[in-house]
Amino acid sequence: MSSSDVILKGVGLHKFFEGVHALNGTSIDLIEGDLLGVVGENGAGKSTLLKVLVGEHDKNSGEIFYRGKEVNWNNPYQAMLEGVGLVHQRPYLVPELTAAENIFLGKEFTTKHLLDASTLNKKAEELLKKYPINLNFDLSLLASEMSAGQREITEILKVLSYDPKILILDEPTASLAKDESEQLMIIIRQLNKEKNLSVIFISHRIEEVFDLCTRIVVLRNGKRVGEVDRNDFDKDKIIYMIINRNLSEFYPSKEGQQGDCFLEVKNFISEDLKDISIKVDGGEIVGLYGLSGAGMTELVESIFGVEAINSGKLYLHGQSMKSIKTSELINNNIYFVPEDRDIKGLFKDFSIKENLVISHIAHLLPGFLINRIKEKNIVKKGLKDHNIIYSNIDQEISSLSGGNQQKVVIAKWLQKECDVLILDDPTVGVDIGTKREVYLILRELTKQGKAIILVSSDILEIIGMADRIYTMREGAVSAELSGNEINQKNILENVL
Template identity: 40%
Template sequence: MSELLVMEGISKSFSGVTVLDNVQFSLRQGEVHALMGENGAGKSTLMKILAGIYSKDAGSVRIAGSESAATSPKIAQQLGVAIIHQELNMIPDLSVRENMFLGRELKWGHTGFLNRTQMRAEAENYLKQLGMDLNPEGLVGELSVGQQQMVEIAKALSMNARILVLDEPTAALTKREIEKLFQIIEALKAQGVGMIYISHRMEEIFQISDRITVLRDGRYIGTREAKDTTLDELVQMMVGREIKERFPQVEREIGEELLRVEGLVQEGKLYDINLSVKAGEILGIAGLMGAGRSELAKALFGVEKYQQGKIFIKGQDVNLRNPKEAIKAGLALITEDRKGEGLVPDLSVRENLTLPNLRALSSFGFISHRLEGDFVKESIAKLKVKVHSSEQEVRSLSGGNQQKVVIGKWLATRPKVLILDEPTRGVDIGAKREIYDLMNQLVQTGAAIIMISSELPEVLGMSDRILVMHEGRITGEFSRENATQERIMVAATGGKNHG
């Protein structure tokens, strides 16, 4: 296979801080090459240089044998480079056709009039190549995340992309959508398209990739043939140390019931939900996208109203009408959408950490800078947040470090019950281990955790008990000993299955 892309000696610094140091990467025609590394390893910066978003300080980039001068995203597109970002760049109020041809609309000859007929026909053609039967005039906002992703890929094909970068492409997809995506990747390989695949889901990496390159702390560590390497070798390359247990277990005592839910109903979303969780226990909640897991979390935390049912905290009937009352009652929620709901991106790390804790850091209504400084310093050290300064904008941190800030600010409230919605989504394996350690530390103090996760190995590895949801109902309950991936999937697709 011929080389589509060769990047050599790539270096990049921001404000005197080296982000990439003499990095190399290559991509062959018809290949899936996985790019791996912890959050902050430099993967995104390297891809932004390829896409013309950043300029490199040193090194060379050759596309199809020619030196690339991608000084802007538009020039990179002309060179055949397309990126499908983790957060999709679709405009929901525009149609599929309008999104696909945005900024490069087809005209009637030399007139200024749009040739909607040709754009519609081309949009239909590229969607059909991907096996998608979508109406080009339908609004993108009405499509599922998986369908929107297919529209992005169709758009890339319509631009004759030879190099396709897929950044965490399965993070928000259902199992069926993931299978469809992998079929399309195989079809694109057969057409000679080269793909750079970025994901923290190790099982996927081995399933879909031909080669794997690892970066660590902005440096090139090595490249391996996927068939010739192992999970343990990759982990050691990524973190620089051996992680012996993916899902660490600690001794803890299961105590009194802290939270009980009886007959919870939320019109059109949740139906007759009954659950309980005890001190020292991790209750996992599994299910497919749309099962109602996040809706349940928000109902428990007072974000969304419910019409029927009761919630008891330590045996006391409570009516949680808003998050303020939930926090006061001893609940904390780490939401699935850390950027949209978990953080205030324009504020600093310090401000985000202290937001739910201002009362504890204040005296007579005024924030104590000494207390705040000590608290922030201690939190950053405990959480192992990689940050240049506590005054750094939280948006500038890597995904894993942003997630640690979200977790840290709620841990400081000392909750009785912590609800974690997709706590390790988009987080590297080293940061995952650190989050699991934090969870274990919390339950050892006698708190309880409700963990919602789409990653079955995580649910099986960390939970004491597992509930499974399907279309707003609980369809399965399993102990750690009786739970298997197969049993959970039966319940997640609507089959009654109790262990």
């Protein structure tokens, strides 16, 4: 590689956020026509690096070069005009505008000094046909009414409308459906092949990075710790570089002592569930695994009183509940971490502090007036205990990385004594380091004699974490596996 091959380069970049050294002498070079992956655990500096490169964050020191010349862009728009486009992990859209209007914001079409809405909508439709991530996407939808995936599609189309020479993507598939993610990969490869598009790609999904990229740069604690070429891609090697430990140490050992039955489901029947009976004892992790739509989410939501059942009984410590009420379950120290943290797990407009105490506020802060000093101490201890990286407890929860947000969802329940913790796919969309931290939290709870119900769409995760597994198929339990029965072959035979 000669210096003339490098189209974008960052050298010795440092960035501080209120005492957090987010980038610590980080360097990166993007070869023209390259498909470069950037991986690292939560807080490694990946998103910060991309934002510094395009001028969204000011660097404290270091140099950035584009086509051999030093640049100091003041904002991403300046970078975009020169051919460097960043697709954000959390898109910046105007809520009151449609998808089409957001795509062409700042370069609207006019006729006789009047906005030409017809041309704008036509051009947006042409753009979607050119880059068909989802041809059924309604471009007239207001941003305020969009799902996370629709917002991501809008952001991607917006950046592609500038015909960039460099496309920088920060977790673009985290909120996309599987078919949309696959279509995006096809589009990226096509642009790379036909237009020599250079790409920097961040994803927590290692397999996705392996499939797309020709090189991988690994970050850890704000530092670049290695680079791997495609011929040397190896999952164990990359994970070791990311978390600084072997893959064999990734899942904590299953050492919990099984106790009495904490929670038992008997004959749950609903529109989605077919006569389901399961139980979980103190000191164990019970896994629920099946194909998408097999009923795992419906089951755990029914246990927690979120979804209604037609018939069946729920027993806590051997006592039957007269009716399944979420409030009563919480009072009995039964808690639930839902599948979609953005919609069901967090108050997105609230601060870190407010999110952390709200589930048990009457217990943590009794009295008519909130003791702010006590609240601050409780929050800081909770954040420290769960290794949550933050700048200020009053910052909006949405400003945290996805991994740190997920740890807040778990930590908010554990501010009070927990008997049973139910989790629905808690590690989806989080980095490898955060996954390991979640696993350690769950195992520590079982060592304390607590009971865990874990839904996971990752078969290796369910094998690595569960002491017993209920496989599910078409809304029913198809098998119960334990001990040496827990392996990929047995699981797949009972879910397919």
